[in-house]
Amino acid sequence: EEWDPIKNQLKDFMASTDGPIGTLTTSGGTPVSDHEATSTLDTDSVIDNEYFLDKITHFVEEKIPERIVHPKGSGAFGYFEVTHDISDICKANFLSKVGKKTPIAARLSTTRGNRGGSDVNRDTRGMSIKFYTEEGNLDLTGFSTSVFTIKDAVHFDSANHAAGINPATGFTDISTFWDFLSSLPESIFLVLQLFSDLGIPAGYAHMAAHPIHTYQVVNDCGVYHFVRFHFIPDAGIKHLTSAEAKNISSNDPDFMGRDLFTRIAKGQYPTWTVSVQILSEADLKKTGHIVFDVTTLISTRDFPLLPVGKIVLNENPNNYHAQVEQMAFCPSSLVPGILGAPDKLFLARRLAYRHSQMYRLGSNFKKIPVNCPFRVDTHTYVRDGVPPVGDNEKGAPNYYPNSFNGAEPYREKYNSKLIKIKETSRVNNLGQAAEYYEELSSGEKSRLIDNFSDGLKGALPMIQIKVLNLIKRIHRKLGEQLAKKLKM
Numbered sequence: 001e002e003w004d005p006i007k008n009q010l011k012d013f014m015a016s017t018d019g020p021i022g023t024l025t026t027s028g029g030t031p032v033s034d035h036e037a038t039s040t041l042d043t044d045s046v047i048d049n050e051y052f053l054d055k056i057t058h059f060v061e062e063k064i065p066e067r068i069v070h071p072k073g074s075g076a077f078g079y080f081e082v083t084h085d086i087s088d089i090c091k092a093n094f095l096s097k098v099g100k101k102t103p104i105a106a107r108l109s110t111t112r113g114n115r116g117g118s119d120v121n122r123d124t125r126g127m128s129i130k131f132y133t134e135e136g137n138l139d140l141t142g143f144s145t146s147v148f149t150i151k152d153a154v155h156f157d158s159a160n161h162a163a164g165i166n167p168a169t170g171f172t173d174i175s176t177f178w179d180f181l182s183s184l185p186e187s188i189f190l191v192l193q194l195f196s197d198l199g200i201p202a203g204y205a206h207m208a209a210h211p212i213h214t215y216q217v218v219n220d221c222g223v224y225h226f227v228r229f230h231f232i233p234d235a236g237i238k239h240l241t242s243a244e245a246k247n248i249s250s251n252d253p254d255f256m257g258r259d260l261f262t263r264i265a266k267g268q269y270p271t272w273t274v275s276v277q278i279l280s281e282a283d284l285k286k287t288g289h290i291v292f293d294v295t296t297l298i299s300t301r302d303f304p305l306l307p308v309g310k311i312v313l314n315e316n317p318n319n320y321h322a323q324v325e326q327m328a329f330c331p332s333s334l335v336p337g338i339l340g341a342p343d344k345l346f347l348a349r350r351l352a353y354r355h356s357q358m359y360r361l362g363s364n365f366k367k368i369p370v371n372c373p374f375r376v377d378t379h380t381y382v383r384d385g386v387p388p389v390g391d392n393e394k395g396a397p398n399y400y401p402n403s404f405n406g407a408e409p410y411r412e413k414y415n416s417k418l419i420k421i422k423e424t425s426r427v428n429n430l431g432q433a434a435e436y437y438e439e440l441s442s443g444e445k446s447r448l449i450d451n452f453s454d455g456l457k458g459a460l461p462m463i464q465i466k467v468l469n470l471i472k473r474i475h476r477k478l479g480e481q482l483a484k485k486l487k488m
Ligand code: HEM
Pocket: 067, 068, 069, 070, 073, 107, 108, 109, 125, 126, 127, 128, 141, 142, 143, 148, 153, 156, 210, 211, 212, 213, 294, 327, 328, 329, 345, 348, 349, 352, 353, 356, 357, 360
């Protein structure tokens, strides 16, 4: 029988040890005698048994809040290696020369549902990478679709409420999902991608991911460029059909995570090519600020994908809670040379992630080992708070400015700032949505129509009509075929 690294985890652990790993202790380190370790009918475990108190009071506090979105995910570690030099456009040190390797942490996730849900559903998926660079941590959070649903973060909570459970019944309400999306026509491009084949990858190793935002980068001479990153799986982009996914999901709702873990344990390391689309300031004058719209694509005909490096995942976590559940990606974790994105959605994300992580992990979440910028000596004026506090900067001054040799900012040659952008039109991706549909093969088109009508058939008729009207506006033929399929 083939070795199963997940089934055999404890057996493999046992094989790596010579016997019990040590004497049992309480969390306070006191050795536990065999008398305390056993409890009989007449043992008063509450009053005089620290072993019991330690375990039971900690146990009932084991659960921490799950992420408000992307609650179900799998993590892995590895490295990013530069394969092509783009130091002429971006001064970030981790990109400085071909062959340079930077350790990374990754989390791959579904977007909707709960921590215990299925990861084989039709859903957008996340792929987040934390680059532990020598200039601090850079976090890039990507999506399996090449565009996002909304461009105004004011809709973010509603978008997730509508896709979540009905507040009265507690059940998923398919009508609210479609009602909301069809109220925001710009979201339909993502919806088309979601109901096409790419809505269910055949495993994370076969999934492409896109950090979507157009990032502003700067070189050593203070010159700006604008880039969209893309992570393309070297194993090829592959998908499951709805029927295959339903079948797998009913047997193994952890299929995506299990596949990732197993591949890594067996040395079949998943890899992705990281590419960029690059725009100069002159290009921006021609394209206008539409290239910062997260609901639209930047044409690969005008701005082809240029390879930069490789992502390799070659190490599984050794503790899920410590290393995956506590991972925290912040779009605001950036490094010199990468300024972030100038659009307002990005600005909102800077705030939202940090707040979410403070809520679920505490104010010192960046001191949790998996989130620590471990390649940098950090010196901050941030102090105290809930654990972990680390060494809390020991005796260094806790205020700034000061006269006592506290940490000082470095001098930057150029004062790089995000450019100011302006929206020129409200809905501008409907043409791209239509083009996306046009370019699908006939097989892909018919599966999209099947998946779409499957997804829509449970909604209230008034909502179905609303969706169909929108789809007809985008692509008449697609709308008509959907209507036919739904017998409307
Ligand atoms: C381009 C658009 C976006 C992309 C690609 C994206 C992607 C992701 C991904 C991949 C995760 C999971 C991170 C992980 O694995 O831990 C995530 C989590 C999250 N996202 Fe987004 N997202 C986007 C927009 C937004 C917006 C507009 C908001 C709100 C203003 C938001 C709020 C959050 C929050 C609060 C979390 C949970 C963070 C945590 O607790 O660790 N996202 N997002």
